[in-house]
Amino acid sequence: MTTVELRSVRKTFGDFVALHGLDLNMTDGEFVSFLGPSGCGKTTALRIVAGFELPDGGSVLLDGADIENAPPNKRDMGMVFQDYSLFPNMTAIENVAFGLRVRGQSASQMKETSGKMIEMVGLKGKEGNYPHQMSGGQQQRVALARALAIQPKVLLLDEPLSALDAKVRVSLRNEIRVIQQELAISTIFVTHDQEEALTISDRIAVLSQGQLEQFGTPEEIYRHPATPFVAAFVGESNIFHGTIAGTDDAPSVRIGSVEMPVQQAAGRTSGERVRVLTRPESTYLHVTSDGDRKGIPATVVSQQFQGARTRILTHLDHVEDPGAVILTDVTGGGHDHLSGGVQVDVTFDPATALVASAEELESATVAQ
Amino acid sequence: MRTRRHIGLGAFVIIVIVFFAVPLISLLVFSFTGADGPTLDAWSSIVENPGFYSALGLSLTLAALTTIASLILMTATVLWVHLRAMHLRALVEGITLLVFAIPAITLVIGATGLLLGLAPWALGSPLILVPFYVVLSFAFTYRALDAGVRAMDLQTLVDAAQSLGAGWTTILLRVILPNLRTALLGAAFLTITVVLGEYVLSSLFLYETLPVFMAEIGTAEAQGAAALALLTVLFTWGLLVLVSFVSRRLGGGRPQMTVVTT
């Protein structure tokens, strides 16, 4: 039973504020990803949990107890580093056994535990290989086995997949998740890859410029981004330019000459210039029939076949941002009627559309 | 929390720096020290000694001749290796490193025997030192130039120039050498340092270069030798600063100016 809690953790390096007071609660056995662009503070947060950095303020609690005074080598946290951090003078099995050796375990105990770990990460037969004799993926497996061998209370993964090629990255991340669930070990996973975070995590903490933007399940993060930053950083978004219209009870945004209903416009004044962000799969196309305007007029540009879905690219006709391409995802085939040049109306799901001011969106995209 | 560990290291660094600095400071102070306190005697006796000027002249002449000969020979060699004889690269590098396996003093005894037997007249001119100095600086010039050539992707440059219609003279003068400027500077600096400091061959061949002159007057007036030693050090540092400055102006980065073995 291990929980990790960060309480208003602050950290600055010189003039650079890496963390502005981070609050976070992890439950036992949970897999939490810290997601954000480089410089957002995610690695700093992880290194503070590991004890490699001391916070300037706030505290880190492990099972409810402050661990500020515990040095990194007393924290019992297994860490996998971004670059291959295997000791180059030791074989795979010696690397895995290292944590046990410094704990003074007997040779037979060491051999048994590290052998099991090597097997668990699928490297049976490679025990005697030196790091330079193994591929990047194999090295990171050894690093994972090495971190798990000490039976850590928390597993810390610092962008462990970023140096690997795409195929290995996907298969290894699946394995990491399987092993983590088998061992039910609380895990923090740092990544800048939103797809990685979405597929692997129980919950995701999205960070930007040292601030926590949103902390929630992958689905919450994707379907209901709490801030423009999250909407822009996680997944793909269409951006519509418009102004606030309608009433507080029935808010809407005027895009071109069309008023589109939205749900999250509370507190905005009528006439305010805003951006509406929608996901491609929550954006819809309707073939225009005369006199029956359903949405924002647009023209189909092209189709992209992507296997299980088809992506349709359209240009909005009469809006202030005419260059913008709107993406719409439709499932299956049979969309030949939506070929280039066809006039369509664009609509979106008001429940998932995010309304942001132009400035908010701009600062969010700059942060990336 | 990391800094506490480093107090011991810091103390060690300071001790070593003191060890490095004290002899240099001593040179300075010592060269101004006389029997009855501070004096310029050591410096004026050197300035008034005609032997100083002839030794300086000889050393500078040898340095100039060696540098020119060495740069021409080694530039041609390194370029040829890279363009036409990559398979001989290991052999050439091996030969340049051979210098370290054959200490200068053993070179002297072997060469003296040969020259006395074959061409005793050659020992009559200090110019006989030049080819030996070229050999002694092999490793330095080779490494500096080799690093320079590797940094500039020679084959691509040559191919590009040829496809644009340039002939070999143009390629050499307008493409290769300008790109090799900082490496040539570094190589020249190393060669000059080797020649100005060389003592074994010149003293045993009985030519009064600057170091030989220094050693000679040192037996009688240590202060004068200290003044000369200080001059040598300052000259080397000055040259180093100049070379770094010029190569930074040329935008080629710092040339390789240290070589692993002496």
Add this chain to the structure above:
Amino acid sequence: MTRSRRIPAWLGLLPFFLIAFGFLVWPAYSVVLQAFVDSAGAFTLENLSAIFQAQYRDAFQTTAALAFITAGIGAIAGTIMTYAVSVLQRPRFLKSAMATFSGVASQFGGVPLAFAFVATIGSAGLITTWLDDIGFDLYGTGFSLLSFWGLVIVYLYFQIPLMMIMMSPAIEGMRAAWSEAAENLGASRWQYWRYVGIPLLTPAILGAFVLLFANAFSAYATAEVLTSGTVNLVPIQIGFFVQGNVFAANSQIGYALALGMIFVVSGALALNLWLQRRVARWAQ
């Protein structure tokens, strides 16, 4: 390219090969040859057996001891120094200043170095005088700059910087992630050095050590100028046999000594090459 292609590859290297042969390989070959013949040119092993005479055996032992001690102290001090420079953040100029200094100081050998130490701890040197003023008679302890231990101190002045030049790639190559991984797995600082740091650096240190050994073994100028032969060293013994156009009597023994010296120094260099290959195995 078509024109030059007719020239064989080796022909362009002919000037280099000729110079290398004439002024390096041939003299060295001549040393080997002459070591095995008497002055009349007949084959003999007497020159070689002569180097086992007390005087020359002692020279080899003293030179080896001098080279071993200065290489040992130089290797340890140079390694710690390089490590210190790499981890100390402040002062900021320390790293580049030490890199530049070690480049110059490693070449600051020979005559100027000898006089720098005469000015420091010679019998009238600055430190000697200063110690005398505060009531400590340095030369009263039996110390002399012109002795074996005097030479040890002087040689360290170029051995330590040379070590720093050679070790800095290895120490810069030590990744922060290794020490952090070790710490994270529960290792103390000492355990990190014991199991990871020192084993990783050992081949590089040994390789550099044998180069320092070869370097001190071959050094002539500093010892010659300082001691004029009061310390019995091989290079100085060889120097006695050749002074310009005059060859001393029994000069064939000089060749044998030179051969012995080439043997020791090339052996050290070969050992270094072998050790460097071991370093390369990890450094990927």
